[in-house]
Amino acid sequence: MTRPRGRAFYSPVLMLEYEGKRLLRSVGVRVPEGALVGAAAEVDGLSLSYPVAVKAQVRSGGRGKAGGVVRAEDAGAAKAAVARLMASAFDGERPASVLVEPWVAAERELYLSVTVDGGAGGFVVLVSPRGGVEIEGGAPPLRYDVGAPAAFRAHRLREILAAAEPDAAVREGVVRLARLLLRLAATRDCTTVEINPLFVLAEGALVAADAKIVRDEWAAFRDGEIAALIAEDRRHRPEAIRRCLEAGLMLVPLEGEIGLISGGAGMTMAAMDLIARAGGRPACFLDCSANPTPAGYRLSFDLLESDPGVKVILVSIFGGATQMERVARVMVDIVAARTARKPVVFRLNGTNAEEADETLKRHGLDNHATLEGAVAAAMALAGGGR
Amino acid sequence: MSILLDDKSAIVIQGITGKMGRFSARDLTAYGTRVVAGTAPGRGGLEVEGTPVFSSVAEAVAETGADSSLVYVPAPSALDAVLEALEAGIRLVVYPGDGLPVADAVEMRAAARARGAAFVGPNTPGLISPGKAKLGFMPSFCYRRGGIGVISRSGSLSYEVSHRLTQAGLGQSTVVGIGGDPVKGVNAAEAVAMFDADPETAAIVYLGEIGGGDEYDLARYAQGPGAKPVAALVVGLASPPGRKMGHAGALIGSRADSHAAKIAALRAASVAAAETVSELVPALRGLVGTG
Structure with a gap:
């Protein structure tokens, strides 16, 4: 299974800079008055005062260092920059558009963000008196554990x-900005609102020179903008992955030979770890616990059957809310209907495990008693790993 | 003793008329848990699996003395259901559902703390005090009563490990799923403090993963004076950085989030840290013998 590069590597709910700035402006944060263009010729239609900043709209974090932000002194230079950026890729991602903004002269650069933090039981405010690209290697930012926005x-x-x-x-x-960002995060379901750099102008005003906003994908049911981000992201995914996402399967493609179908994030990782320790490589992180239905499992099998890198399919599920005798019946049906000949190894345990075990055995399928035993069997069938 | 839940706990199931509500009404009762009430707005007067149904949690509390709640409602209604339970005086609220907006988890946690109540969740199978009561959908056969307090960020992994402990003769005082989301009701540090204060708990097992800082809280506890013996498993050694592994919290964003860094920090704090699930029972045996 090919590991995705480019935009598929990033969270579907990470907004582009111009989208983030629009959201910041809507709550009263000062941002440069920019314009979005998709081609060099569109620069002619803009009323700009030069110099301008020409900025590739990509999700990649290292955009500045990779040459994705260009200062242009006149329209000719701006057009050339737009053309060049639109033809470039940043960490595998082609810009969908370019943001052209007045060049802002900063006295200095700060860092300000509001983000979800488990330790704080909610949100934290992070501030650094030295922002911009220096934030990575510098002293850790000042931290205010807020918790609930109130x-x-x-x-x-x-x-x-x-x-x-x-x-x-x-x-x-x-302080004023931090409160605005917290309110934005709480009311518009953002898990991170980061302004880096936050420009301090000569007269002391603060201007958001960049915006990195991550929305909460689980809030799509109450925020159409988040639902739209997810839908847009899916359009850019390979078909197999898009189908998994739409079916509620958690899929992270990796590049191994053991096609692991699992349930629950922790057990999936535990099985991946045993595969790695045995010298093998999992083909994917594939957690079916959110859709433990015939359709969900069939889709998982389809995905792994069609992946030429996968040599063996390992079904490892320890079900709680998932009734395992039903899973066993689905597995029996899937195995009976399939034409592919990739070997399949089962390890089913959990709620109603005894009935599941009987169902598999009655149909001539082995059910391994332990995860270690199932991983060893899968490794042997895959040819002993690398 | 045990933590949070015992044989005196009186349970109300919110959303008892749904599929999971009915299943748990049967399953909890079969385990000997005192399920005293269910709720479903507008459907008071019904009975589900022999349990009386009320239209509100306040009514259920007034009529039955319920003090603990298991909430089975979809994410869009979850905040309202949890706040209703807390305001009705429920002392322990479990919300097992996943896909909950983090802003709602933040509000649930704050509301529970403001009332001195405990909120467990989201994204958890719940908790079980073996031989006494269960408040969740974990498979009962995996557990037996004993002195190991188990804290887990992952549901299915907690079944797997509890099953191994039980087979090894290492029973459990309480097994609590704190949940896989970044913002939790009861978090790792708080669960550890509860087990520390519980006389029945002789040792603590922590089931963690890549991402987040809970494992560092555990290390701080283990380094302190008078700490109980601690064993820990961290999963995710085969997970690449920068990718979210199912759980919203399971993401290696920085070096401290990684499997290697967490194992090193735990070992430096004298925690018996297992790099894979196979190593956990042997690591615990090294601490507590045969239990």
Whole structure:
């Protein structure tokens, strides 16, 4: 199974810069007044004051260092930059469009983000007095564990900032922005709202020079914009993966020979780890627990049967809410109907496991008692791994 | 003793008329759990599997004395159902569902804390105090009563490991699924503190994975004075960085999220850390003998 590159590598709900800036502007964050173009000729139709920043709209994090942001002094240079960026790829991703913005002269650059953090039991605010590309290697940002958005207290953030940010006006601006970002995250279901760099202008104003916003894919039921992001992302996925996603199967394609069909994220990883320790490679992370139905399992088999890299299929499920005798009956039907001859190894346990075991045995299928035994059998059938 | 749940707990199942609600009404009762009520808005007066159904949690509490709740409603209604339970005075609320917006999990956690109640979830099979009561859909045969407190980020992995512990004669005080999402009700550190205070729990087993910082909280506990013996499993050694492995929290975004870094930190804190599921029971045996 080929590992996806380009946009498929990124979260489906990571917004492009221009989408993120539109959202920031909607809650009152100052952003440069830019325009989106898809071809060099469109630059002629814009009223711009030069110089401008020409920015490839891609999800790749290293865009700046990879030459995806260009300063253009006049329309000719801007057109050339747009043409060049549209023809480039950044970490495998071709830009869908280019953002052209007035070049903003910054006194200095800060970092500000609001993100979900398990340790905080909710949101944290992260601030660094030195933003831009330096954030990666520099001192860790200042951290304010907020938790629920209603627990945000401006005076707490002020105290935290006081030690590192000498400019009181900048501190107040950051406090005001942090509250806006928290409200945005809470009301529009964002798991990360990051502004890096956050420009400090000569007069002290703060301008979001970039935007990285990740939405919460589970909130698609109440936010049409998130549903649209997911639908758009699916259009760019290979068909097999798109079908899995639409069926609720959790699939991460890898590049191995053991086609693992599993249930539950932890057990799937546990089985992958045993395969790796035995010298093999899993073909995928494929968790069917959200759709333990004939259709879901059939789709999983189709995917692995059609993958030339997969030498053996290993079905390893320890079901709780999933009734295993039903899974066993589905497996019997699938095996009876298939024409492909890839070997299949079963290890079914969990709720109603005894009946599942009997069902498999009655149809001449082995059910391994342990995960280790099933992995060893799959490895032997795959030819002993690498 | 045990944590959070015992044979005195009185259970209300919210959404008892649905498929999972009916299944759990039967399954929990068969395990000896006191299921005293169910709820389904507008359907008070029914009976499901011999359990009286009420239209609201407040009614169920008033009529039956329910103190713990298992919530089976779809994600869009989950926040309302959990807040209803907390405001009716329920002390332990389990929301097993996955696909819950994280903003709602944040609100559930904050609401439970504000009332001094416990919220377990989301994305969990629930919890079981073997031989006493279960509040979730884990397969009962995997468990037996004993002195090991188990904390898991993953449901199916907790069945697998509990089954191995039981087969090895290592019974459990309580097995709690804290859930696979980044923001949890009861988190790893809080579950550890509960097991630390529980006299029946002699040792703690933690089932973790790549991503998130829960394993570091566990290491901090294990390094402290008077800590109970701790064994841990971290899954995800074969998972590539930058890819979300099913659980929203299972993502290697930084070095600290990785399998190797977590194993190293746990071992430095004297935790018996297993690199694969095969190594866990031997690692625990090294701490507690044959149990």
